[in-house]
Amino acid sequence: MAAAAAAAAAEEEIAVKEPLDLIRLSLDERIYVKLRSDRELRGKLHAYDQHLNMILGDVEEIVTTVEIDDETYEEIVRTTKRTIPFLFVRGDGVILVSPPLRTA
Amino acid sequence: MASAGPGLESLVDQIISVITNDGRNIVGTLRGFDQATNIILDESHERVYSTRYVLVNCDLLPGLLSNALIGSLVQNSAISNKFLSWCLKEGVQQLVLGLYIIRGDNISVVGEVDEELDARLDLSNLRAHPLKPVIH
Amino acid sequence: MDLSVFHRRNKSQVNEKDIIVTSNFATQLFFSYFKELVGKEVTVELKNDLAIRGTLHSVDQYLNIKLENTRVVDQDKYPHMLSVRNCFIRGSVVRYVLLPQDGVDIDILHDATRREARGG
Numbered sequence: 001m002a003a004a005a006a007a008a009a010a011e012e013e014i015a016v017k018e019p020l021d022l023i024r025l026s027l028d029e030r031i032y033v034k035l036r037s038d039r040e041l042r043g044k045l046h047a048y049d050q051h052l053n054m055i056l057g058d059v060e061e062i063v064t065t066v067e068i069d070d071e072t073y074e075e076i077v078r079t080t081k082r083t084i085p086f087l088f089v090r091g092d093g094v095i096l097v098s099p100p101l102r103t104a
Numbered sequence: 105m106a107s108a109g110p111g112l113e114s115l116v117d118q119i120i121s122v123i124t125n126d127g128r129n130i131v132g133t134l135r136g137f138d139q140a141t142n143i144i145l146d147e148s149h150e151r152v153y154s155t156r157y158v159l160v161n162c163d164l165l166p167g168l169l170s171n172a173l174i175g176s177l178v179q180n181s182a183i184s185n186k187f188l189s190w191c192l193k194e195g196v197q198q199l200v201l202g203l204y205i206i207r208g209d210n211i212s213v214v215g216e217v218d219e220e221l222d223a224r225l226d227l228s229n230l231r232a233h234p235l236k237p238v239i240h
Numbered sequence: 241m242d243l244s245v246f247h248r249r250n251k252s253q254v255n256e257k258d259i260i261v262t263s264n265f266a267t268q269l270f271f272s273y274f275k276e277l278v279g280k281e282v283t284v285e286l287k288n289d290l291a292i293r294g295t296l297h298s299v300d301q302y303l304n305i306k307l308e309n310t311r312v313v314d315q316d317k318y319p320h321m322l323s324v325r326n327c328f329i330r331g332s333v334v335r336y337v338l339l340p341q342d343g344v345d346i347d348i349l350h351d352a353t354r355r356e357a358r359g360g
Contacts, residue, residue: 088337110298110306215324222323
């Protein structure tokens with residue numbers, strides 16, 4: 001009886017029925033997050049909720065900016081990288097979350 | 105639900121500095137607030153930050169002049185320095201607003217103004233780009 | 241969260257009590273987390289690029305944040321808050337909070353997240 005319940009619970013742990021289940025499976029894994037205002041994050045997922053508020057560890061943030069050259073009117077695309085050890089991300093800025101790549 | 109969180113109770117009747125989502129800075133006395141952070145400000149004024157010269161005392165020229173334009177006017181002796189200091193001010197401009205109600209949705213930050221520190225600020229010498237608006 | 245509960249009922253039967261319970265759940269995890277961090281140094285980065293560092297004084301269910309002993313990270317660029325030492329930041333304008341690493345045990349955080357994923 002108890003074993004059946006435990007098996008059911010284990011099955012529930014791995015069942016993917018809705019998008020957030022996929023994020024649950026990424027707990028303690030490195031994920032990719034695309035944010036508004038041309039920001040991207042890669043980091044280890046430590047916590048999240050249904051708003052996609054998150055806590056990430058060992059984060060690399062990449063910000064992409066586009067400047068227009070005053071003279072040539074050419075678009076200059078710049079990316080700035082920084083690393084943040086431990087970061088809370090507010091969910092309203094999240095565009096997409098991608099689980100770790102399983103190719104390796 | 106009792107709000108044990110960061111209400112604004114402790115700031116009532118104190119001078120506060122509000123940064124709005126469109127990047128404005130309004131300073132005044134907090135008279136009231138509610139759950140949604142709507143606030144009532146009394147005797148308020150806006151502090152307008154700029155890296156440009158702002159035209160005062162003169163209706164002839166456009167409201168804001170770029171530094172480059174003013175530089176070229178001075179270089180070509182088109183206007184005297186004396187005239188410049190009469191009609192152009194740099195630094196932070198203060199606009200009187202009076203009694204203001206600000207909707208919570210438009211509020212980014214509410215700061216408690218340390219009056220001693222504030223008195224020591226030389227606003228006429230502070231130059232900064234206006235704050236960017238909040239992009240949700 | 242099991243949305244089917246809401247599908248089976250029609251709208252008029254979703255009473256106010258349910259909505260309050262749901263919204264309480266909504267920020268419970270991070271509300272609790274931030275309460276644990278009170279007294280620690282954090283940097284709050286806003287959606288207008290302003291970054292404010294200070295001691296976390298309090299937080300509420302909207303994740304509004306009150307900081308003490310604040311200083312703006314780039315004061316030369318942003319002298320707008322030079323005479324402010326304590327401030328209230330509206331939760332909705334927060335982009336990031338840069339956290340101390342010694343705040344809360346990672347395993348506890350993982351467990352709390354799984355619990356929230358089941359119950360919320």
